[in-house]
Amino acid sequence: MDVSNTSALVTGAASGLGAATAAALATRGVRVVGLDLPAGVEKAPEVAGVTYHATDVTEPDQVRAAVSAAVANGPLRTVVNCAGIGPSARILGKKGPHDLGLFETVIRVNLIGTFNVLTLAAEAMAANDPVDEDGQRGVIVNTASVAAFEGQVGQAAYAASKGGVHSLTIAAARDLASLGIRVNTVAPGIVETPMLATVSEEYRAGLAAGVPFPHRLGRPSEFAQIVTTFVDNDYLNGTTLRMDGALRMAPR
Secondary structure (H helix, E strand, C coil): CCCCCCEEEEECCCCHHHHHHHHHHHCCCCEEEEEECHHHHHHCCCCCCEEEEECCCCCHHHHHHHHHHHHCCCCEEEEECCCCCCCCECCEECCEECCHHHHHHHHHHHHHHHHHHHHHHHHHHCCCCCCCCCCCCEEEEEECCHHHCCCCCCEHHHHHHHHHHHHHHHHHHHHHHHHCEEEEEEEECCECCHHHCCCCHHHHHHHHHCCCCCCCCECHHHHHHHHHHHHHCCCCCCCEEEECCCCCCCCC
16 A cells, blocks of 8 residues: 555654654655653654654543544554553462552553554544555554463463454454455564663573574564555455564563
8 A cells, every 4th residue: 555645643653663663654755643642752753754642542532633633634544553551460479469450551551542543543544535446545553462472470461451452453354344444463572662771781682582583682663664564565454463583482
């Protein structure tokens, strides 16, 4: 799908995977509206072609406003869900059972937030004119994780949320097929993002050594490259692609 002179919505766009994706789309002539929480927007990088919109992805009214801002820039053809959180807690730890509020928060941000953006963006996409003889109107790319398949100790909430995103993919693709909207998901392994910036170099090296090949952490630019591949290849639909260097996560 040719996305030049169209608009895009990218969540979690102030840093990490979202920032790399927003920048990559902008270089292709896409007018990108980047969503993030207010604190993130304040620190977001200045990128030509990217404007930021302070948005909580779990709040429908805020997402509707962001979708409207994107549509004002041109037909909304691309949506990428990168917003997410990843706290760790065991189901039964030294301090007792897993906090239910924490579990609900992770599900709300990672899964419900993704669904909220997907649904409201799809509504806007459905109003687009088709871009080709197949009737294609847009593409949505979500972010899961290898934790969706091999959740580690302490990842009950995170794994459940990302497993939900993975399972949502084929159902959403089938639901939106009649409207010409494709839905795909990327499941990254261990990627060099701000979340890892706080750990020691020794710990990071240990993580990289566990990746079969190449022996390094993934790069946000590689995630963005997959997103653009999903955009370009019109026959990719309803799939979750692992980006993990053949990594299969151990229990801990």
